[in-house]
Amino acid sequence: MSFEKLGVMKPLLGAINDLGYKKPTIIQTRAIPLVLGKSDIFATAQTGTGKTAAFGLPMIQRLRKNEKDSSRPIRGMILSPTRELSMQIFEDMQNFAKYMDVKIALLVGGKDLESQQKILKEGVDIVIATPGRMLEHAESGVSLKGVEIFVLDEADRMLDMGFVKEIRKIHPILPKKHQSLLFSATYSEKVRKLSKLLLRSPAFIETAKKNTTVDTINQKVYLVDKERKAELLAYIIGSRNFRQVLVFTRTKASADELVIELKKDGLKCGIIHGDKTQANRSKTLMQFKEEKIKVLVATDIASRGLDIEHLPYVINYELPSIPEDYVHRVGRTGRAGRNGEAISLIDIYEKYDIKEIEKLIGIKIPQESVKGFEPDPTIRRKDVQDIKLKSEHAKTKKKFTKAKESKKVTAKSLKKAKNSESQRTGKKRRTTKRDGN
Numbered sequence: 011m012s013f014e015k016l017g018v019m020k021p022l023l024g025a026i027n028d029l030g031y032k033k034p035t036i037i038q039t040r041a042i043p044l045v046l047g048k049s050d051i052f053a054t055a056q057t058g059t060g061k062t063a064a065f066g067l068p069m070i071q072r073l074r075k076n077e078k079d080s081s082r083p084i085r086g087m088i089l090s091p092t093r094e095l096s097m098q099i100f101e102d103m104q105n106f107a108k109y110m111d112v113k114i115a116l117l118v119g120g121k122d123l124e125s126q127q128k129i130l131k132e133g134v135d136i137v138i139a140t141p142g143r144m145l146e147h148a149e150s151g152v153s154l155k156g157v158e159i160f161v162l163d164e165a166d167r168m169l170d171m172g173f174v175k176e177i178r179k180i181h182p183i184l185p186k187k188h189q190s191l192l193f194s195a196t197y198s199e200k201v202r203k204l205s206k207l208l209l210r211s212p213a214f215i216e217t218a219k220k221n222t223t224v225d226t227i228n229q230k231v232y233l234v235d236k237e238r239k240a241e242l243l244a245y246i247i248g249s250r251n252f253r254q255v256l257v258f259t260r261t262k263a264s265a266d267e268l269v270i271e272l273k274k275d276g277l278k279c280g281i282i283h284g285d286k287t288q289a290n291r292s293k294t295l296m297q298f299k300e301e302k303i304k305v306l307v308a309t310d311i312a313s314r315g316l317d318i319e320h321l322p323y324v325i326n327y328e329l330p331s332i333p334e335d336y337v338h339r340v341g342r343t344g345r346a347g348r349n350g351e352a353i354s355l356i357d358i359y360e361k362y363d364i365k366e367i368e369k370l371i372g373i374k375i376p377q378e379s380v381k382g383f384e385p386d387p388t389i390r391r392k393d394v395q396d397i398k399l400k401s402e403h404a405k406t407k408k409k410f411t412k413a414k415e416s417k418k419v420t421a422k423s424l425k426k427a428k429n430s431e432s433q434r435t436g437k438k439r440r441t442t443k444r445d446g447n
């Protein structure tokens with residue numbers, strides 16, 4: 011299949027040729043004709059599969075300026091969860107539209123609202139925005155009445171980040187008749203519900219098994235004691251001479267601490283997390299892309315928008331608290347069919363988390379230890395009981411949700427589920443006479 015056969019017009023073909031896209035990816039092959047045909051779409055696509063062009067190319071084609079039309083209302087709106095991802099989409103869209111008369115604007119927080127308003131007044135065809143900033147503009151009078159195509163990218167992440175309120179406020183402002191495209195890296199009940207609200211008779215595109223990691227990524231787990239993780243990380247980077255590596259921590263505090271440790275080892279590091287200003291994040295990302303810094307330490311919030319060409323390594327210094335985030339993190343490597351390696355450094359407290367991740371992605375990740383960094387076998391976890399309870403609680407919750415979904419929850423079954431959980435957790439109900447007999 012070629013982009014031309016999918017119906018992509020000449021100026022766009024020229025632009026993607028400049029970008030080196032030779033053949034459409036699977037998601038592009040499936041989505042482009044549907045978007046051109048004005049269909050709503052619900053697509054679950056893994057990160058790095060080329061989904062920006064899957065919606066971006068046909069969107070630009072459909073919304074190119076009509077010569078007869080003198081006004082320039084916003085006709086396309088792309089919402090994405092983070093500033094970094096929005097910036098990445100903006101860059102891609104500008105590259106796609108470079109031979110066409112399509113005006114594109116980036117509306118993200120952390121940037122001056124007034125200068126964005128000025129750009130909008132001059133007339134813009136497509137906006138790429140974070141939900142909060144888009145709502146601010148809409149509330150300050152920017153009209154969305156002309157929107158023909160609405161894209162919600164990384165819908166699962168939007169929900170995780172609590173943007174559902176903003177989406178629910180923006181959606182009714184859009185004209186009744188418009189095309190909606192929903193993209194999500196992972197599939198969940200919450201995403202399904204959101205799709206019901208936003209989409210009308212959508213075409214479903216599933217380019218990969220739910221929640222799988224790309225198979226060009228070589229995944230590994232190194233077992234190590236918590237207090238030796240920074241040392242091991244520096245050793246791996248140094249001994250294998252990593253040129254560029256993205257390292258994830260679970261919290262901002264551990265990202266800060268890790269950077270201090272790595273700098274002591276003489277490694278050039280940058281850091282991206284929610285407490286950093288937008289200007290600082292952009293500068294760090296640029297330095298990393300230009301390989302002026304070797305190690306970029308980031309938290310999950312920052313992970314979504316990072317598209318670095320040929321990023322060869324991702325290291326999970328700590329596993330994410332939500333298993334789905336593992337898929338997003340490792341998806342930063344192995345993009346567009348290239349090989350990548352994802353290494354997770356796990357201590358004794360993360361053994362439960364890795365099992366949850368393996369369950370989600372449906373593969374067992376090989377575990378080993380690095381010579382000289384083997385975990386101390388005398389170290390035992392102090393919270394074995396807590397972990398058992400966590401696992402039991404998750405099982406009960408799952409059972410209950412399943413029953414609820416199939417609408418079979420009765421007062422009796424609810425009581426039974428609660429009882430069995432309290433028995434497991436040791437908080438046995440006091441036996442009443444009737445219970446006892």
Ligand code: AMP
Binds near residue numbers: 345
């Ligand atoms: P995305 O999933 O949109 O973030 O794209 C992931 C990466 O794949 C980006 O670096 C794109 O520039 C690249 N890409 C997208 N489509 C193609 C294609 N058809 N051929 C080669 N690279 C592509």
